[in-house]
Amino acid sequence: MASTVATDSSRASAxxxxxxxxxxxxAWTFLLPGxxxxxxxxxxxxxxxxxxQSTxxxxxxxxxxAAVTGVSMALFAPQSGKLADRYGQRTVLVPGVLLHAASVSVLVALALxxxxxxxxxxxxxxxxxxxPQVGxxxxAxxxxxLDGSPLMSTAAAFESVTDEFTFVVGPVLATALCTGVHPAAGLVAEAALTLVGGLLFAAQRRTQPAHGLLAASERVEHASALSVPGVRVLAVAFLGIGSVFGGMQVSLTAFTEEIGNPGANGLLYGMFAAGNMLAGVAVGAIAWKSGPRRRLLVGYTGLAMAASLLWTTHSMLLLGALGLVVGVFIAPALISGYTLVEDLVPASARTEAxxxxxxxxxxGQASAVTVAGRLADSYGSTAGFLVPLGGTALALVTxxxxxxxxxxRPAPRTVARGVGHRVPVTVD
Known part of the structure; x- marks a missing residue:
């Protein structure tokens, strides 16, 4: 079957x-450390x-x-992407991971x-x-x-699956370390993985996209990926997805504390992330006849409907099942959104996009963590689940x-100057 698909890869339906x-x-040289x-x-x-919370x-x-951290990341991440497009990923990544490890260490020491x-x-x-903006x-x-290859849609699905696998492993690992070893153990492990993985990823220079090779006319036209209207719309949609992640993290933590089983937090969040990951695998394996814009709208509608039921659930079993369903609808929205970037943004600005x-x-996650935390303190964990409802509903309307x-985006008028349409990779 794989060979058949390979021979027919020029057809849009394959x-x-x-x-x-x-x-x-x-591929494997940047996937594993990444x-x-x-x-x-x-x-x-x-x-x-x-x-x-423990201190x-x-x-x-x-x-x-946590919200301050998220807002800071949201503000600085696009600048990091813009610098990586201009000066190269390694130049931005190496000092970034060193600063991150040091900053986490200071935060842990202050909290304790x-x-x-x-x-x-x-x-x-x-x-x-x-x-580090490794994802x-x-x-990029x-x-x-793969620019121009039908494999690009598969790569978008694969990356979403990889992201969600980290959301299966990461929260479970952090929760297990914090509850079973020490409250700071989760952050210590996070800093160590970032430092080692980031430096190894930065060392893979052969697969790094080229930078600074775009014609001056395209650099002016696409000074910022955010100038593209479609990117702004996608950003709003992804804010809603962030509200689900943040609202679920805080509310599930509060819920498991209320029922006297804090260790179950990682399991419940893992089910939510597992639904996302499994759906991502399926989305990437299907030869879709509909375009990514329609898939985004359908997936997001399902996400908003599923998220609207979270606050009604008081059983751990039902909450786990509903979390699984919510996760299933996140994957199509994320994958479709990332796939649309290829059509909306020139290659020179994709890392920034x-x-x-x-x-x-x-x-969205930072805002949700703040609001859900306040609601959980005042009214219990059930109230915290209202945050994913509100975030996804507002984003769906937009x-x-x-x-x-x-x-x-329309095709460029001059093919001869389209250096950015196929970005070469640098060679040592």
Whole structure:
């Protein structure tokens, strides 16, 4: 079957498989270290929540510190992506992972010493700002190697599956370390994985996309990926997805505390992430006849409907099942959104575009953690689940109203100057 798909890959209806994708020369050299370096996005928020809650006794305070980290990441991530497009990924990544490891260490030390909240907030800023944008960088490497190939849609699905696998492993690992070893163990592990994985990823220079090769006319036209209307619409949609991640993390933690079984938090969040991962595998394996814009709208509608039921559930079994369903609908929305970037944004600005979307998830997650934490403190865990409902509903309304802005960008008028349409990879 794989060979049949390979021979028919020129047809739009065919979808090359994961096996063909992973045989792309050089792929494994950046995939393996990239997986370890992606853990901050999965472990950082829950690690902060568990550490600060254990030292202050307040979910609201824990959520506020985590929110500062998320907002800082959302603000700085696009700038990191823009710098990577201009100067190269390695130039940005190496100092970034070093700063992140140091910042996490300071945050842990302050929390354990009972430092005031303003000190935790101050340490949270560089912690979030320095989170390495490895996921967008991996996507940019795929785009550079597969530009114009039908494998690009498969790569988008594969990356979503990889992201969600980190959300299966990361929260479970962080929760197990924080509850079974020490409240700070989750963050310590997160910093170590980031440092080692990030440096190994940065060392893979042969697969790094070229930088600084675009014609001046295209650099002016696409000075920022956010200038593309479709990217702004996708950012709003990804804010809603972030509200699901943040609301689920805090509310599930509060729920398991209420029922006297805090160790079940990792299991429940793992079921949510597993639904996302399994759906991602399926989405990548299907040869879709509908376009990514329609798949995004359908997937997001299902996500909003499933998220609207979370606050009604009081049983651990039902909550786990519903979390699984919510996760199933996140994958099509994420994959379709990332796939649309290839049609909306020129190759010269894709790393930045991917980081805007990642930053939007982080900002939505940060806002959700704050609001859900306050609601959980005041009204219990059930109230915290209202946050994913509100976030996805508002994003769905925006996405539906502005769906016309997700149409592919027009082809460039001059082919001869289209250096950015096929970005070569650098060679040592």
């Amino acid at each position: 979808r090359p498989g994961y096996g063909q994708l992973l045989r792309t020369p050089g 997986f370890a370096a992606r853990q901050p996005f999965a472990m950082l928020t829950i690690g902060i929540v568990l550490l600060v 202050t006794g307040s979910y609201g305070s824990a959520g506020a510190v 010493s009972g430092a005031p909240m303003w000190a935790l907030f101050a340490a949270a800023v560089p912690t979030g700002a320095s989170v 967008p960088m991996v996507r 490497r795929w785009a550079a190697r 991917f980081t805007w979307l990642t930053g939007a998830v982080a900002l 996405l539906t109203a502005l769906r016309s802005r997700l149409a592919p």
